[in-house]
Amino acid sequence: MAVFDHIATGFTAVFTLQKLLYCFFGVFMGMLMGVLPGIGAMATISMLLPITFYVSPDVGLIMLAGIYYGAQYGGSIASILLNLPGTPSSAIICLDGYPMAKQGRAGPAIFLTTVASFLGSMFAVILLLTIAPLAARLALTFGAADYFSLMILGLVAAASLARHGVARGLAMVAVGLILGMVGTDVTSGTYRFTFGLLDLADGLSIIAMAMGLFGVSEIISNLVSGAHRRRVPQSIAFRDLVPVKKDLRQSSGPVARGGIIGAFLGILPGTGASIASFVAYGFEKRISKVPGEFGKGHVPGIVAPESANNAAAQAAFIPTLTLGIPGDAVMALMMSALIIHGIQPGPTVIESHPDLFWGLVASFVIGNVLLLIMNLPLIGLWVKLLTIPYRYLYPVILVLICVGVYAVSSNVYDVVQVFLFGIVGYLMMRAKLEPAPMLLGFVLGPLLEDNFRRALILSRGELSVFVERPISLSLLLASAALIAFSLRRPVAVAADGDQSREVSR
Amino acid sequence: MLAGPVLLLFGAAVFAAAWTYEIGELRRMGPGYFPMLLGATLCLFAALIALQDAKDRISSGRRARRTIRSGTGNRFQWRPRILPLFAILLFAMLLETAGFVPAVIAAVATAGFAERSNSSLAIAVIAAATAIFTSTVFVYLLGIPFRLFAV
Numbered sequence: 284m285a286v287f288d289h290i291a292t293g294f295t296a297v298f299t300l301q302k303l304l305y306c307f308f309g310v311f312m313g314m315l316m317g318v319l320p321g322i323g324a325m326a327t328i329s330m331l332l333p334i335t336f337y338v339s340p341d342v343g344l345i346m347l348a349g350i351y352y353g354a355q356y357g358g359s360i361a362s363i364l365l366n367l368p369g370t371p372s373s374a375i376i377c378l379d380g381y382p383m384a385k386q387g388r389a390g391p392a393i394f395l396t397t398v399a400s401f402l403g404s405m406f407a408v409i410l411l412l413t414i415a416p417l418a419a420r421l422a423l424t425f426g427a428a429d430y431f432s433l434m435i436l437g438l439v440a441a442a443s444l445a446r447h448g449v450a451r452g453l454a455m456v457a458v459g460l461i462l463g464m465v466g467t468d469v470t471s472g473t474y475r476f477t478f479g480l481l482d483l484a485d486g487l488s489i490i491a492m493a494m495g496l497f498g499v500s501e502i503i504s505n506l507v508s509g510a511h512r513r514r515v516p517q518s519i520a521f522r523d524l525v526p527v528k529k530d531l532r533q534s535s536g537p538v539a540r541g542g543i544i545g546a547f548l549g550i551l552p553g554t555g556a557s558i559a560s561f562v563a564y565g566f567e568k569r570i571s572k573v574p575g576e577f578g579k580g581h582v583p584g585i586v587a588p589e590s591a592n593n594a595a596a597q598a599a600f601i602p603t604l605t606l607g608i609p610g611d612a613v614m615a616l617m618m619s620a621l622i623i624h625g626i627q628p629g630p631t632v633i634e635s636h637p638d639l640f641w642g643l644v645a646s647f648v649i650g651n652v653l654l655l656i657m658n659l660p661l662i663g664l665w666v667k668l669l670t671i672p673y674r675y676l677y678p679v680i681l682v683l684i685c686v687g688v689y690a691v692s693s694n695v696y697d698v699v700q701v702f703l704f705g706i707v708g709y710l711m712m713r714a715k716l717e718p719a720p721m722l723l724g725f726v727l728g729p730l731l732e733d734n735f736r737r738a739l740i741l742s743r744g745e746l747s748v749f750v751e752r753p754i755s756l757s758l759l760l761a762s763a764a765l766i767a768f769s770l771r772r773p774v775a776v777a778a779d780g781d782q783s784r785e786v787s788r
Numbered sequence: 789m790l791a792g793p794v795l796l797l798f799g800a801a802v803f804a805a806a807w808t809y810e811i812g813e814l815r816r817m818g819p820g821y822f823p824m825l826l827g828a829t830l831c832l833f834a835a836l837i838a839l840q841d842a843k844d845r846i847s848s849g850r851r852a853r854r855t856i857r858s859g860t861g862n863r864f865q866w867r868p869r870i871l872p873l874f875a876i877l878l879f880a881m882l883l884e885t886a887g888f889v890p891a892v893i894a895a896v897a898t899a900g901f902a903e904r905s906n907s908s909l910a911i912a913v914i915a916a917a918t919a920i921f922t923s924t925v926f927v928y929l930l931g932i933p934f935r936l937f938a939v
Contacts, residue, residue, distance in 0.1 A: 333930055450840060454795050454833035461802050461826045468819040473809055475819055476802075499872065506868030506902055674906050678899040679918050681872055682892055685879045686922055690932045698880035705873050714791035732822040744815030 286412050293645030296638040302342055302646065309346035310650045313353020314658070318665045320361045321505050321673065322680055323370040324354040324613050326498045329490050330683050332620055333690040340624035341639040345646040347620060351613055352404060352596045352647070355556060356654045359396040359589055360665050363389055364516040372556040372592040375564045379577060379584030386580055390523035390662075391530055395582060396589040397658045399538045403590030404651045406542035407549065407597035411644045414550070415633065419605040422630035427737035428748045432758035434731050437552030437608055439762040441723050443769035444558045447715040453766075455711075459721035462487055463728020470736065482696040489619045491697045492725060493612065494684045495704020496711070496718035502677050503709050516669045519662055530582050537567050537587035545591030549598025553723060555611025556592040556599070563591035597647055604628050604640060608727065612719045615726040623691075792838025799834055803827030871902035887938035888927065892919045 297303070316327040327350050335343030358373030363380035376396065383392040425433070438460075442452030465476045466486030477483040544566060545559040567587040568577045577584045599610030607629040609615040618628055626636065633640045688697050708718055742748035750756045806827055812818030875898035882891035893915045900911035926932045 333926070333932060337930065448840065450833050450836040451791070454830060454837055457826055457830040457833060458795070458798070461798075461823065461830065464823050464826070471810070471819045473819040475809060475823065476805065499876065502872055503869055506872070507865055674903040675910065675914055677872075677903070678875075678896045678911070678914055681875060681899045682879065682895050682918055682922065685876055685895060686892070686926055689883065690926060690930070693933075695880050695883055698876060698883070702873055702876040702880065705876060709869070714794075716791055735822065736817050739814050739817065744813065746814070 285416070289412055289416075289641050290645070292637055293641030293643075296341070296642030297345070297645040297649065301338070302345055302642070303649065305338065305342050305346040306349050306646045306650050307653055309349025310353035310356075310654050311657070313350035313355075314357040314654060315668070316350070317354030317357025317369045317373075318360050318668055319357075319671075319676065320365065320367040320369050321501055321677065323358070323497070324351045325493050325616060326680065326684060327354065328613065328616055328620070329494050329498075329691075330687040332490065333687065335620065335624070340621065340626050341636075341642055343624060344617075344621065344639065344643055345650075347617055348597075348600070348643060348646065349650045351617070352593060352650065353654060355589075355593045355596050356397060356400050356658055357665070358592075359400075359585070360393060361669060363392045363396070363585075364666065364669060372560045372596075373589070374557075375560050375588045376585050378564070379579070379581050382578065382580035383582075383585070384517070388580065389517060390519045391526035392585055393519070393662060394524040394526050394659065395530060395534055395586050397655060399534065399541070399586040399590040400593040401651055401655045402538050403542045403545055403593035404597055404647065406590075407546050407594040408644060408647050408651075410546050410550070410598055411601060411647070415601050415605055415640075415644075418550075418601055419630045419633045422606050425630075425754065426752060427734040427741065428752050429754040429758070431731060431734040431738055432749060432755040432762070433552065433606065434608060434727050434734070436758045436762045436765075437602070438720070438724060438727060438731075439765050440551055440553035441611070441720040443765045444554055444562075445717045445720060447717070449766060449769040451716055452720045455716055455718070455721040456724040459724020459726075460728040460731065462492075462721075463725045464732070469729065469733065482694065486729075487725070488688070488692060488694075488697045488700055489616060489722070489726060490691055491688050491700035492704050493616055493722060494688055495701045495706075496708035496722065497612070498684050499681070499701060499705030500708030500712050500718075502681060503705070504712055505673065506677065516666050518666055524659055524662065533582045534586045537563075537583035538590045540566065541587035541590035542594045544587075545594030546598040548591075549595035549610055550601050552602040552606065552608040552610055554595075555614065556595040557611070557719070559595035560588035560592040563587045600643070604632050604643075605630055607730070609723065612722040615722055618726065792834050792836075792841055795834035796831055796838065799827050799830030799832075801827075803831065867904065868902045872899050875899035875902075883934075885938060888934040888936050889919050889923060890937070892922055 312327060312331060313324060316322045317324070328347055331346070331350065335346060354370050355372060358368060358370030359376040359380060361367050361369035362373045362376035363384050366377050366381040368374035368377055380392050380396070383389060438456045442456050443449045445452030445455070465483055466474070467484055468475055474484060541563040544563045548554040548559040548562060564584060564587060567583050568574050571577065571583065599614050603609045603614045603618055607618070607627065609618045621628055626632070626639070685698050685701065688701055689695065711718060738748050749759060803824055806820040806824035809820030809823070810818030811820040811824060875895040878898055879891045879895040882894055896915040896918050897911055900906050900914060923936060927934050927936065
């Protein structure tokens with residue numbers, strides 16, 4: 284069985300002291316930063332990216348991935364205790380997690396979300412073992428036109444699940460694609476949109492953009508809203524964590540469904556952990572026999588999204604590594620980190636770097652077991668951490684962002700870009716324009732253009748090439764269906780999204 | 789709600805700028821072709837957003853007016869909006885001219901004053917601690933060649 288070979292390859296690759304240490308460090312830092320509201324996986328990855336320059340790419344990737352899924356575990360703790368999401372993907376946990384805390388059931392809520400996270404992750408690992416090689420093999424048959432259509436599907440998926448309507452999402456995708464054009468055109472060597480600045484010849488910095496759009500604008504909006512004041516978490520003893528039997532019985536179905544939804548949305552390029560958690564919540568609510576219980580501390584309302592966001596965080600590696608198309612904004616950052624290390628993600632990665640790929644999958648198992656073991660005994664530490672006032676933390680976060688961005692490129696203009704994107708990000712937030720589709724567009728822009736050009740050179744300028752190839756045609760039809768669907772029913776998650784945002788203010 | 793018009797302007801500017809590069813034709817696209825398509829696409833979506841927003845505003849006009857009146861108690865807070873951004877800019881300007889430590893201290897201090905409840909003493913302590921922590925981690929442990937003091 285090939286699957287067992289993969290498992291063997293993976294565990295052989297990962298059992299070195301260095302990799303285990305970096306895996307532990309990654310999940311621990313991810314968890315820690317996930318717990319703190321206002322710093323998500325994105326900021327943590329940017330801050331710690333310089334560390335990976337001193338190790339081999341596979342070790343670096345294990346650490347960065349650990350941060351991502353570690354943050355999913357940590358994020359729900361702040362949601363439950365403070366009604367303030369630790370990461371965007373745990374915003375929905377506030378809806379039922381915080382009411383549980385108010386009923387004195389914060390302990391069981393944290394226990395249940397931890398276990399749900401673990402199970403969701405394991406579901407994604409199984410998918411990685413079985414589906415990823417198939418996806419890679421399928422991707423090898425892709426032509427330029429197919430790649431183009433696949434990216435269109437990914438971009439449309441990211442846009443159509445945006446909270447404020449598909450038009451806003453698509454517009455942000457277009458803005459991202461345009462920003463991706465800045466720099467040297469690979470085909471002709473022409474400088475485009477550089478305004479004569481040599482520092483822009485290599486294009487805009489994705490890390491600076493991510494930090495400005497997500498990190499800095501988040502800090503500003505937290506300070507303006509004042510949501511961080513007047514919040515003190517209740518303390519929780521280790522023995523308070525035990526859930527009652529009813530909780531466990533209520534959880535099994537939602538966890539399984541959440542895992543499936545999360546894994547599916549994770550595999551689909553363009554949608555990641557945040558969207559998965561919203562969709563899983565909406566789905567549970569719709570099929571529930573007691574929809575009125577949601578929002579009052581209903582257990583399925585925390586375990587389904589938590590299982591979903593973890594499954595998505597790990598399944599998102601499938602399109603990123605096998606197709607070279609990042610699953611969400613964090614994956615886009617991860618992909619650029621790999622490229623810095625000289626590894627171009629694509630269908631050949633599994634074949635040419637089996638140790639890297641299967642080692643990463645094995646590290647997911649180890650990292651999740653570590654998180655499961657670590658999370659509950661350390662609950663006292665996490666609660667302590669949440670008592671540090673935000674007003675002391677944010678200046679440090681801001682400076683760490685600047686230092687991290689500079690450390691990656693040694694170029695002070697990248698820090699200036701953080702400043703500019705910070706302004707843009709804040710204005711976008713005010714205008715209800717979401718940054719995630721934009722960042723995805725930015726990363727995919729050059730790839731999209733390249734494949735568009737190549738497809739049309741091969742077809743001698745015949746646009747019909749995009750509908751003549753069956754793969755390309757079906758991907759384009761799926762994109763069209765997605766747009767039609769989200770136009771007709773302005774996103775099922777929209778209502779939930781607004782609700783959770785109001786709750787967290 | 790300026791989102792639609794602003795994006796429309798941006799799209800139009802990109803569309804116009806694309807013509808300054810070589811456009812080419814579909815079978816042999818020049819560097820201007822794809823940006824031109826993108827500029828046009830953005831204009832389309834921006835127009836859609838502008839329309840939607842206008843429709844929303846008409847349907848919820850009455851409600852909006854009421855919230856504005858009730859919101860007059862809140863003064864516009866410029867500190868949390870300006871100071872964090874200024875801190876980043878200051879960091880960028882000081883890093884290579886004054887050195888790593890002054891840049892970190894100046895940025896933490898500037899950002900710190902964005903929140904009214906922060907006392908000067910607290911900010912001084914945080915600034916000093918951050919400078920020591922980042923110098924240790926980034927310069928000594930990671931060996932990133934920052935100059936701690938340039939002057």
